[in-house]
Amino acid sequence: MENNAQVLIQSSSPSELPQKKTKHFQLIEKTYQSNIDSDYTEKIAELGKNFDYHNNSDRYWGNPELSTFYGTPLYEEASESQKLALNHLYWVGQYNHTANSEANTMLYNQITEGVFAHFGDYQTLCQELEFETSQERYHIRTFQKIGYKTKVALLGKSSLGNPLSQKSPQFGQFQFNALNSSLEAARETSFRWITRLMLGGNTKSYSRYLQEREGNSIPTTSGGLAELTSSPTAFKFFTLNWGSSPFLASQYYAVRMIANMSLKTYEHQYFKHFKKLEKELEFIPAPTAVSYYHLLDESFHTTMSQIIAQELYRDFPQPTAYEKLVANLTIYLAQKGVLGGLSGGLPAVFREDDSFFLSFYRLLQSPLFEMSSTEALQWMEKCLCQEHEGFHVNLKYHQRLLGEFRRFFERLDYLWAVNREMQIMASGGSIKRALKNNIKSWKQFFQQVAA
Numbered sequence: 001m002e003n004n005a006q007v008l009i010q011s012s013s014p015s016e017l018p019q020k021k022t023k024h025f026q027l028i029e030k031t032y033q034s035n036i037d038s039d040y041t042e043k044i045a046e047l048g049k050n051f052d053y054h055n056n057s058d059r060y061w062g063n064p065e066l067s068t069f070y071g072t073p074l075y076e077e078a079s080e081s082q083k084l085a086l087n088h089l090y091w092v093g094q095y096n097h098t099a100n101s102e103a104n105t106m107l108y109n110q111i112t113e114g115v116f117a118h119f120g121d122y123q124t125l126c127q128e129l130e131f132e133t134s135q136e137r138y139h140i141r142t143f144q145k146i147g148y149k150t151k152v153a154l155l156g157k158s159s160l161g162n163p164l165s166q167k168s169p170q171f172g173q174f175q176f177n178a179l180n181s182s183l184e185a186a187r188e189t190s191f192r193w194i195t196r197l198m199l200g201g202n203t204k205s206y207s208r209y210l211q212e213r214e215g216n217s218i219p220t221t222s223g224g225l226a227e228l229t230s231s232p233t234a235f236k237f238f239t240l241n242w243g244s245s246p247f248l249a250s251q252y253y254a255v256r257m258i259a260n261m262s263l264k265t266y267e268h269q270y271f272k273h274f275k276k277l278e279k280e281l282e283f284i285p286a287p288t289a290v291s292y293y294h295l296l297d298e299s300f301h302t303t304m305s306q307i308i309a310q311e312l313y314r315d316f317p318q319p320t321a322y323e324k325l326v327a328n329l330t331i332y333l334a335q336k337g338v339l340g341g342l343s344g345g346l347p348a349v350f351r352e353d354d355s356f357f358l359s360f361y362r363l364l365q366s367p368l369f370e371m372s373s374t375e376a377l378q379w380m381e382k383c384l385c386q387e388h389e390g391f392h393v394n395l396k397y398h399q400r401l402l403g404e405f406r407r408f409f410e411r412l413d414y415l416w417a418v419n420r421e422m423q424i425m426a427s428g429g430s431i432k433r434a435l436k437n438n439i440k441s442w443k444q445f446f447q448q449v450a451a
Contacts, residue, residue: 024311025121028304032128035300040293041138047286047293048142053153056285060084061091062270068093068363069345071390072383085154085368090346091287092147093359094266099143100223101259102136105301107221108252109133111242114207115249125308132301139294146287155366187233188218195240198322207243225259228337228351229330241326250313251327253305254412258334260302261408264295265401266348271295310411324414331409331419339405339425342434344384348397350428353384354441360384361449377446384438391431398429 067087069075078086113129116122213219218236220226226235242252270291277284313319319327341352345360353360357380363369364376371379383390405422409415418424427433 024307025124027307028128029124031300031303031307032124032131035128035131035297038296039135040297041135044142044290044293044297045138047290048145051146051149051286053149056287057084057088057153059283059285060087060273061285061287062087062266062273062291065347065393066090066094066266066269067347069360069383069390070347071393072345072388073386074379074383075390082368088150088287089154089363091270091291092150093346094348095143095287095291096147097224098263099140099147100227101225101263102140104221104224104226105256105259106133106136107219108239108242108256110209111207111219111239112249112252114209114211115205115243115246117208118205119246125304125312128300128304132304135297135301139297142290146290154368155363184217184233188236191218191237191240195237195244198320199241199244205244205246205249207249210240210243225255225334225338229255229334230337238326238330245323246316247313247319247323248326250308250316251323251330251414253308253312254327254409255330255334257302257305257309257408258331258338258405260298260305261401261404262338262350263298264302265397267291267295267298306408310408313412319414327414328416328419331415332424335419335422335424339401339422340428341437342391342394342398342428342431344388344391344394344434344438347390347394349394350398350401350425352434352441353438354445357384357441357445361445373449377449381442381446385435385442387431387435391434395429395431398425402426402429 064070064083064087067075067083068090069078069086070090075083075086109129109132113126116129117126210219218239220232220235220239222232226232229235230238241248243249270288274284274288274292277288337351339350341350343349343351343353343356345353345356360380360383361376364371364379365373369376402422402425405425406420409420409422412420
């Protein structure tokens with residue numbers, strides 16, 4: 001029993017690091033230099049700064065397949081101007097999610113870099129992660145600028161929400177918030193205690209980024225991949241683990257790879273659309289160009305995720321049972337939250353449609369379609385609760401990405417079969433299951449709206 005407990009809590013030590021430059025060290029150096037030499041952030045920032053929706057409104061920004069409600073009965077009856085708008089709004093929605101995911105990246109790049117910085121052989125890796133973080137700032141600002149201007153032009157400012165319309169908090173709410181703060185502080189104390197107990201021999205690897213913030217709340221993030229994977233509170237636990245163990249700091253990049261590869265599923269289509277327009281000497285919409293240059297930047301980020309996730313973790317001692325547990329838990333939750341379903345309204349999105357019901361409902365009632373509540377609900381049922389071409393198009397994207405994930409994860413020897421084989425994602429790739437879930441969720445949504 002004592003030996004088993006020792007195996008569980010003994011953490012990776014940085015004392016056994018490679019003394020010579022291995023292949024993946026050379027790849028890291030090459031990737032870093034190439035990323036610096038071909039940095040496209042200035043072009044991306046300029047495109048965002050000068051973006052005018054009306055100058056880009058009469059062209060598709062990507063293949064028509066990449067449109068909200070593509071392949072549904074609604075899309076078939078939509079006018080050409082409405083189809084263009086659905087193509088543009090799809091871009092906005094996907095890159096809003098990408099911006100949030102890149103905000104995740106900015107935080108966790110710094111946290112994991114703070115672990116790798118303890119080891120002299122990883123200076124170039126740390127420089128690359130710092131450079132990626134600076135690039136993400138430009139990317140995020142551009143996505144937000146284009147998204148804001150497009151939504152205002154198509155849907156009006158009311159589509160952005162109005163936080164000023166919320167009621168002022170009452171005295172009881174202040175008491176409730178204070179109670180929540182106390183509970184959150186207690187949870188953070190527990191997380192720190194558990195992490196230090198289970199990774200107790202690893203204090204020399206504790207992230208410098210976290211050390212500088214010791215005494216403050218554990219940094220976390222929301223939106224994007226993080227929001228779909230777990231709650232902000234739970235992510236604080238993962239933050240501490242990714243920032244305390246060199247193995248887990250490396251394993252974070254397996255989670256990041258889920259975001260990288262999911263993004264590439266649709267962004268590569270914009271890349272090909274850009275090349276086609278360029279070859280034919282056609283006008284290239286600014287958002288299409290942003291996607292093109294962003295993929296070029298992100299290709300280096302994806303390469304780094306792959307190197308760190310598949311190769312770098314092997315530089316450290318074998319993970320303990322605890323480290324394997326945390327690693328598998330994060331992949332399992334990301335698989336379930338990001339890849340666990342099949343959307344009928346959004347191509348290349350592999351989540352259940354119920355999380356988009358309210359957005360779809362508001363879109364159908366917006367100036368773009370001007371539907372009544374009854375009409376909007378009827379069309380939602382037609383588009384989400386009945387089989388149509390859009391489901392089959394999305395299944396095509398799903399199966400391609402599933403194969404790519406399986407090839408990537410099969411090399412990670414610490415994974416459970418459910419993660420290595422992407423079993424959660426595989427089970428979600430069913431039109432029959434998607435329809436069954438949508439019908440059940442739509443009935444609940446209908447009752448809430450009609451009440």
